[in-house]
Amino acid sequence: MNRYDPAVALPPLSPEYDPWDPIRSLRRYGRHVLTSVEFTVTNLCNMRCEHCAVGDALTMTEGARVPLADVLRRLDEVEHLETISITGGEPSYRESTVKDYVVPLLKYARERGVRTQINSNVTLDLSRYEMMAPYLDVMHISFNYTGADDFHRVGFVHAGHPVGRETAVKMYERMMDNASALSKGGMFVSAESMINFRTHEHIADIHRLIVEMGCKRHEVHPMYPSAFAAGLPQLSLDQIRGAVTRLLDERDRDLWMLFGTLPFFACGDDPDGLELVRRLRREPNVTVRNDPDGRNRLNVNLFNGDVHVTDFADLPPLGNMERDSFDAIFAKWLDHPLNLRVNCHCDEAACCGPNLLVADAYYRDVDFKSRRATV
Numbered sequence: 001m002n003r004y005d006p007a008v009a010l011p012p013l014s015p016e017y018d019p020w021d022p023i024r025s026l027r028r029y030g031r032h033v034l035t036s037v038e039f040t041v042t043n044l045c046n047m048r049c050e051h052c053a054v055g056d057a058l059t060m061t062e063g064a065r066v067p068l069a070d071v072l073r074r075l076d077e078v079e080h081l082e083t084i085s086i087t088g089g090e091p092s093y094r095e096s097t098v099k100d101y102v103v104p105l106l107k108y109a110r111e112r113g114v115r116t117q118i119n120s121n122v123t124l125d126l127s128r129y130e131m132m133a134p135y136l137d138v139m140h141i142s143f144n145y146t147g148a149d150d151f152h153r154v155g156f157v158h159a160g161h162p163v164g165r166e167t168a169v170k171m172y173e174r175m176m177d178n179a180s181a182l183s184k185g186g187m188f189v190s191a192e193s194m195i196n197f198r199t200h201e202h203i204a205d206i207h208r209l210i211v212e213m214g215c216k217r218h219e220v221h222p223m224y225p226s227a228f229a230a231g232l233p234q235l236s237l238d239q240i241r242g243a244v245t246r247l248l249d250e251r252d253r254d255l256w257m258l259f260g261t262l263p264f265f266a267c268g269d270d271p272d273g274l275e276l277v278r279r280l281r282r283e284p285n286v287t288v289r290n291d292p293d294g295r296n297r298l299n300v301n302l303f304n305g306d307v308h309v310t311d312f313a314d315l316p317p318l319g320n321m322e323r324d325s326f327d328a329i330f331a332k333w334l335d336h337p338l339n340l341r342v343n344c345h346c347d348e349a350a351c352c353g354p355n356l357l358v359a360d361a362y363y364r365d366v367d368f369k370s371r372r373a374t375v
């Protein structure tokens with residue numbers, strides 16, 4: 001495993017240094033290697049968002065997890081580990097999960113010089129997030145709202161029972177207060193918004209609230225049909241391009257903007273799409289991240305040890321951590337026919353191909369392996 005000298009300060013995350021982007025390891029090793037492991041630590045959540053990409057996996061109760069010692073042993077084996085992500089559900093839903101799994105995983109990472117991210121809705125008690133603060137690199141929150149009514153409309157669609165406006169408003173305010181307090185305390189809060197049928201015309205207003213909360217980064221992804229989002233209207237490429245352009249025009253230029261899973265490629269044949277690719281490269285403080293899913297990352301379900309290519313893949317598990325090392329499972333994925341369909345690479349465009357959901361949603365008939373970047 002890679003070693004870290006704790007006397008050497010870890011480099012700050014910045015537009016120049018984003019260890020989640022698989023283009024870095026692809027360039028460094030000349031092939032895709034596993035540098036990132038994501039753990040699903042819970043399937044419980046206090047919300048049921050309309051667009052939830054793991055909505056089908058959410059539960060009301062859950063059983064025992066794989067022992068932490070087994071998890072750490074498997075992590076020790078990952079030769080090139082650079083990042084760990086923790087996701088759910090809402091990872092802080094139970095305080096015991098934070099104490100028994102989240103904090104120990106974060107501590108392990110910090111001791112090894114590995115960078116960490118947790119995906120949270122930050123609507124619960126501030127103290128749960130403060131417990132993570134000393135060891136956490138990125139607090140990743142979802143933020144798709146222009147106000148409390150939006151939050152109420154979107155956040156409980158699949159709750160199975162009505163959630164009153166007053167309850168929703170309290171949660172919304174707690175989320176805003178927590179994000180502001182954590183940011184003020186020095187935490188790197190990265191707010192993610194999705195571009196979808198609800199947000200695409202209001203994305204600049206959403207951006208302004210993220211700036212107000214003091215977040216260090218605004219991460220933006222189009223929404224793709226997965227789990228709860230599968231039945232929602234899909235935007236056209238023109239609508240997505242319009243939303244990205246609006247954001248670029250109206251953004252706060254001091255805030256790092258990270259775009260991911262964009263459906264615009266340097267090999268495209270639409271001049272407007274190519275112009276947007278060029279503009280994204282020119283804009284200061286703006287990055288476009290290649291998608292880690294299936295490029296440098298695997299997802300591990302901590303309840304049964306199953307390993308998937310993403311936390312929202314419809315594919316059967318690629319393996320199980322009880323039997324196989326993470327590196328061995330990743331090697332198996334590299335030869336998988338689905339990976340071979342989209343694992344193109346144009347280094348001059350800093351691109352290593354589309355995410356599978358993107359290819360399926362917008363480019364079903366395109367053979368990316370036969371294309372090359374033209375800009």
Ligand code: SF4
Pocket residue numbers: 265266267268344345346349351352353354368369371372373
């Ligand atoms: S790597 Fe693939 S998707 Fe990216 S520009 Fe090249 S051919 Fe297109």
